[in-house]
Amino acid sequence: MTAFGVGEACAMNARPIAADDTASPPIALYMPDLSDGGMERVMLNLAEAFMARGHAVDLLVSRDDGIYRDHLPEGVRLRVLEPTGPLLGRLQALRATRPAEWKTLAWTVLLGRKPGRQLSRLPSLVRYLRARRPGALIAANTYCNLNAVWARRLAGVPTRVMVTEHNALSPKNTRTGIGGAQWLARLPLIGQVYARADVVLAVSDGVADDLSAVTGLARSRIATVYNPVIKSDLAARAGEAAPHPWLADGGAAPVIVATGRLAPQKNFPLLLQAFALLRRQRPARLLILGEGRLRPQLEALIAELDLGEDVALPGFVTNPYAAFARASLFVLSSDYEGLGNVLIEAMASGCPVVSTDCPSGPAEILEGGRLGELVPVKDAAALSAAMLRALDTPRANADALRRRGAYFSQERSAERYLDLLFGQRRAPSEVTACQPQARR
Structure with a gap:
């Protein structure tokens, strides 16, 4: 267990980090858990493909439960982002958000139970970024995406952030009552925050079109990359x-x-x-x-x-x-x-x-x-x-x-992810050449 702040740690499924492990910054993949779902399999397939190209991979989760806990690619480092109390993550999200977005943030994210579960991991994610300084952070799931953008700003690191949407957001608009109203109110905030990521990615053109339509994010800012589904075996x-x-x-x-x-x-x-x-x-x-x-x-x-x-x-x-x-x-x-x-x-x-x-x-x-x-x-x-x-x-x-x-191969998809993140398929040693960016 490697500590990232008082009272918080990240669990790993492999050996402790040696000093030479930090010579080449890893690629970090961030999702809620390891349950049986398409998004989870996509992230694990990406981890495997990145490691095959010589990149170290850290897999960040809010919980390490789920069917895929026992099916991780060999060599991936699993890190559990421990929760804080209910207030600290919300305060950090407020600090990372522009004043023009505070009203939407307060009414739609800070008061919600589901986003609150991810916000409680935001302080741990900030500490991880400062300690490991990954070359890239790829997030999956709307609330993980928001956390990734906010954490990079709070950590002040040059990590490139990619947010990914694996489902159209509009079906959730059919919710009724308070939950549906909160979700509808969150959509403009999602667009505003996603605009500060280095890459916004959708897994199909339909998801990309929907994301632009419901959040106001320019369609030209959203790349489509099909999932890394098919492997050589x-x-x-x-x-x-x-x-x-x-x-x-x-x-x-x-x-x-x-x-x-x-x-x-x-x-x-x-x-x-x-x-x-x-x-x-x-x-x-x-x-x-x-x-x-x-x-x-x-x-x-x-x-x-x-x-x-x-x-x-x-x-x-x-x-x-x-x-x-x-x-x-x-x-x-x-x-x-x-x-x-x-x-x-x-x-x-x-x-x-x-x-x-x-x-x-x-x-x-x-x-x-x-x-x-x-x-x-x-x-x-x-x-x-x-x-x-x-x-x-x-x-x-x-x-x-x-x-x-x-056509939907692991190889093709991983290459496109790396191209979008680094401009070309770089070797791990070249990722260190990423220049620090202005704080967002």
């Missing part, structure tokens, strides 16, 4: 043992696969309703891979629809490629996505796909529906009909799907 992983007996039993009924957190965004109830309609016309089985708080509700709906013999919820699996390579169809039923990593993974495995035409990523991934049918959001009948058509269509376009999936 895909073929080997696809050939590993199937994660469920249905994928290996040679049964006559086709197996449909979906994967993701069991959360409202993924709208698995819609998929179950669509599957129930499909089952009236032909035999089929459905696997939903993932874990989350909606498991009890989904299990109840499976029982209500009398699908118990044909639907399984095996939980989180570390290797979904072995499932995609054997499945007859992959289905994405989300209400919204930033990009849709699992859709890419299924395509790269050669699996036919059907998706809701949700904002923002599926239409971009599927080239407007050329590589897989897109259906309206929340329309169970349309989704069921598209699934049925896909099952009845010969798998003639598997190579085209693989080629499109391979």
Whole structure:
């Protein structure tokens, strides 16, 4: 444990920092936790790619819990930003904010419970920046993004800051009551603070367009970089043992696969309703891979629809490629996505796909529906009909799907991140040449 101020420390999953470790400044990646989600996998894939290029990587989290805690890339240094009391982080955010933004900050961020959880880590993040002086800080999640900009200003370091949005912000506008009003009021502040980052990045053009529209941030300030989804070991992983007996039993009924957190965004109830309609016309089985708080509700709906013999919820699996390579169809039923990593993974495995035409990523991934049918959001009948058509269509376009999936490679994405941060793919020793910038 290395201390960053009285009473606060950062935990690491590797050896203590040696003196020569500070010769080349690390790249720091900052996110809330290590739960099972697309954003978390993106950050871990970036960490792995950066280290392959010789960069040291620090992974900063507010909590070190989550499924990916035991699946960190070898060599990454995990640091837990410890919380302070409820007041200090808020005072520091106020100090880091321009006077013109104080009113919005006070009413929308300082008084909210969710932003307050991240603000309690702001003092620890400031101390980390002063102690480690990373060459770059890449943040993911809106409140981590705000913290990153504020912490750099308070620390007075030359670290380059990249803020990243992995989902469109506008779906959150549908919240009602006080929570919805607070979120709407925060959007201008988000645009003002993001404008002081060195790089503002969105994971799809749809997310970038939405971010500009709802925050007022100039669209020209937002770069689009697709996620680093596909790694070089895909073929080997696809050939590993199937994660469920249905994928290996040679049964006559086709197996449909979906994967993701069991959360409202993924709208698995819609998929179950669509599957129930499909089952009236032909035999089929459905696997939903993932874990989350909606498991009890989904299990109840499976029982209500009398699908118990044909639907399984095996939980989180570390290797979904072995499932995609054997499945007859992959289905994405989300209400919204930033990009849709699992859709890419299924395509790269050669699996036919059907998706809701949700904002923002599926239409971009599927080239407007050329590589897989897109259906309206929340329309169970349309989704069921598209699934049925896909099952009845010969798998003639598997190579085209693989080629499109391979476009979203770890290598391509990591190169673009480094280009945006440093102007070129620099070696670690060259990162020290970054000149200090004026305090923002």
